[in-house]
Amino acid sequence: MKNNRLIIFIICFCFFANFKLQAQDLLKKLDAELSDEKIEEIATFKTTRLGLGHSIETRKKGALQISLYNRYWDIPDFKGQRFLADVVSTRYGLEYSITDDFTFGAGYTNYDKISDGYLKYKLLKQQQNSKTGFISLTLLQTISHKKITSPTIYQPTTSDGYAFVSQLLIARKINQNLSLQVSPTFLHSQSNRFLNESKNQFAIAFGGRHKINEHTAVVSEYFYVANPLKSIETYNAFMIGINWEVSDLMLQFHLTNARNFAEDTFITRTTNNFNFKDGNLHFGFNATFILHTRKNKL
Amino acid sequence: MIFTLSSPQKNSKQFIARQGQISFFSYTSVENIEANNNQVLSIFDTETNEIAVNMLMRAFVFKKDLMYEHFNESYIESDLYPKATFEGKILDFEKNNNQLQTKIIRGKLTIHGISKQIDIKTNIEKSKDSYSMTGEFIVAVSDFQIKIPPILASNIAKTISVKFRFQFQPYEE
Numbered sequence: 001m002k003n004n005r006l007i008i009f010i011i012c013f014c015f016f017a018n019f020k021l022q023a024q025d026l027l028k029k030l031d032a033e034l035s036d037e038k039i040e041e042i043a044t045f046k047t048t049r050l051g052l053g054h055s056i057e058t059r060k061k062g063a064l065q066i067s068l069y070n071r072y073w074d075i076p077d078f079k080g081q082r083f084l085a086d087v088v089s090t091r092y093g094l095e096y097s098i099t100d101d102f103t104f105g106a107g108y109t110n111y112d113k114i115s116d117g118y119l120k121y122k123l124l125k126q127q128q129n130s131k132t133g134f135i136s137l138t139l140l141q142t143i144s145h146k147k148i149t150s151p152t153i154y155q156p157t158t159s160d161g162y163a164f165v166s167q168l169l170i171a172r173k174i175n176q177n178l179s180l181q182v183s184p185t186f187l188h189s190q191s192n193r194f195l196n197e198s199k200n201q202f203a204i205a206f207g208g209r210h211k212i213n214e215h216t217a218v219v220s221e222y223f224y225v226a227n228p229l230k231s232i233e234t235y236n237a238f239m240i241g242i243n244w245e246v247s248d249l250m251l252q253f254h255l256t257n258a259r260n261f262a263e264d265t266f267i268t269r270t271t272n273n274f275n276f277k278d279g280n281l282h283f284g285f286n287a288t289f290i291l292h293t294r295k296n297k298l
Numbered sequence: 299m300i301f302t303l304s305s306p307q308k309n310s311k312q313f314i315a316r317q318g319q320i321s322f323f324s325y326t327s328v329e330n331i332e333a334n335n336n337q338v339l340s341i342f343d344t345e346t347n348e349i350a351v352n353m354l355m356r357a358f359v360f361k362k363d364l365m366y367e368h369f370n371e372s373y374i375e376s377d378l379y380p381k382a383t384f385e386g387k388i389l390d391f392e393k394n395n396n397q398l399q400t401k402i403i404r405g406k407l408t409i410h411g412i413s414k415q416i417d418i419k420t421n422i423e424k425s426k427d428s429y430s431m432t433g434e435f436i437v438a439v440s441d442f443q444i445k446i447p448p449i450l451a452s453n454i455a456k457t458i459s460v461k462f463r464f465q466f467q468p469y470e471e
Contacts, residue, residue, distance in 0.1 A: 026312075026341050026342070026343065026348055026349070026350035026385065027350045027352060027383060027385060029312075029314075029341055029350075029469075030339045030340070030341055030350055030351075030352035031352065033314070033316065033339050033352075034339065034352065034354070039356055042366075042367055042370060042371065043367050043370075043371040046367075046371070059363070060363035060364075061363075063363065063364070175377075176375070176377040176378060213445075214371070214372040214373070214375070214445060214447075215372055215447055245368070245372070246447075246449060246450065247368075247450055247453060248364060290364055292362045292363065292364065295361045295362060296359055296360065296361050296362075296363070298321070298332060298333070298334040298359060298360075298361060
C-alpha cells in the first residue's frame with residue numbers, strides 16, 4: 001500500500017518535473033543566445049561632483065548642466081543680524097558635454113571672485129562581466145583665475161592669480177550601493193602671495209558614496225595634501241553630505257570646512273579645521289539641473 | 299513516432315525571434331516616457347505551444363540619456379535584476395492556420411525579480427515558414443514593487459502600456 005503511494009508520487013513528480021523542465025528549457029535556450037557582451041557600469045556616482053570635488057562621471061552627449069553651488073557660514077563673534085547665515089558664497093556654473101566622454105565647464109564664484117574652467121575626459125570605463133575593465137578613469141584639468149582688486153595701487157595685480165589643477169580620477173563601483181574614488185592631484189599656482197613657497201603641490205583625494213535608497217546617497221570626501229603651505233596654517237578639506245536625485249535635478253547637501261569652490265583654493269588653502277565652531281562649519285547646498293539638448297531616436 | 303523521426307530537419311517545431319521589439323510608454327500630464335528595446339529574444343514551440351521571452355533591461359533606449367540611467371539605477375535596478383522574462387503558453391494555438399489569429403498567451407511575467415501571472419492578447423500570423431506575433435498589454439508599476447518616490451509620483455504613470463512585435467524563424471540547434 002505504502003509502496004503504491006510512493007510509486008504514484010514518483011510518477012507524478014517525474015511528470016511535473018518533466019513539464020517544468022520543458023518550460024525552463026526554452027528559457028535556457030534563450031539564455032544561451034544572450035551574448036556575453038561587456039556591459040559598461042553606469043552611475044558609479046550619480047552626479048558629476050561628489051560634493052566638493054569632481055567624480056569620474058560625465059554627462060552624455062548634448063547634456064547641459066546648469067548649477068548653483070552655495071556655501072553658508074557664520075563669522076565668529078559677529079555682531080550683525082544677517083538672515084540665515086553671516087556669509088553666503090555662490091558659484092554659478094555651466095557645463096556642456098560634447099561627446100559621451102568629453103565635457104567642459106566654467107563657473108564664477110561671487111565671494112572669492114574666482115573664475116574657473118575645466119576639461120574632463122572619461123578615459124576608461126568599468127565593465128561588467130569582464131576581467132579587464134576593473135576601474136573607471138577620468139582625466140580632469142582645471143584652470144582658475146582670481147581677480148585681485150588691490151586696496152592700494154602699489155600691490156601687484158598682474159596675472160599672478162592663475163592656478164592649474166590636474167587630477168586622475170580613479171573609481172570603482174564595488175557593488176550597487178558602494179562606490180569609492182581615489183584621485184592623485186597635482187596643483188600648480190602662479191600666485192606670488194607666499195614667498196619661498198613651492199608653486200607645485202601634491203594631494204590625494206579620497207571619496208565615496210553609499211546609497212541609502214534608490215534616490216539618495218551618503219557621500220564623503222577627504223583631501224590629503226602632501227606638501228602643505230608653510231607660511232599659513234592650512235587644514236585638509238573634508239566633506240560629509242547627502243546627494244539626492246529628483247528627476248532632472250540633483251540636490252547636494254553637505255557639511256564641510258572648505259570655503260571656496262575652485263579646486264586649487266580649497267584643497268591647499270582651507271584655513272579652518274572641520275568642527276562645529278562658528279567660522280569653521282560650512283553648510284553647502286548644490287543644485288544642478290540637467291537639460292538634454294539632444295534626444296535619442298527610438 | 300516514425301513520422302517525427304522521418305520528418306526533415308527544416309520542418310522544425312521550435313521558432314525563435316532574435317530581434318524582437320518591445321517598447322513601453324508612460325503617459326502623464328507632466329512627462330511622457332518612452333523606451334524601446336530591439337534585442338528581445340523569444341522562442342516558441344509549436345508542439346507544446348509554449349513560449350518564452352528573455353530581454354536585457356540595459357538594452358532599452360530612451361529619448362533622454364538621464365532617463366536611461368534612472369530607469370536602470372533607481373527603478374528597475376538592473377544590476378540586481380538584469381533581465382525580464384516571460385514563460386507561458388499560447389491557448390488554442392492553431393499552428394497550420396495561415397490566417398491572422400488572435401489568441402491569448404497565459405503565463406508568468408518576471409520583472410524586477412517579481413513574477414506575476416498575466417494574460418496577453420496576441421495577433422499571430424503565419425507566412426510560409428515563419429510566424430509573427432504582435433500585441434499590446436498593460437502592467438501596473440506597483441505589481442512589480444518598483445518604488446516611485448512621492449515627489450515624482452506625477453511624472454510616472456501608474457500603469458505602463460507595453461507593445462511588442464516578434465518575427466519568428468525556424469530554430470536550428
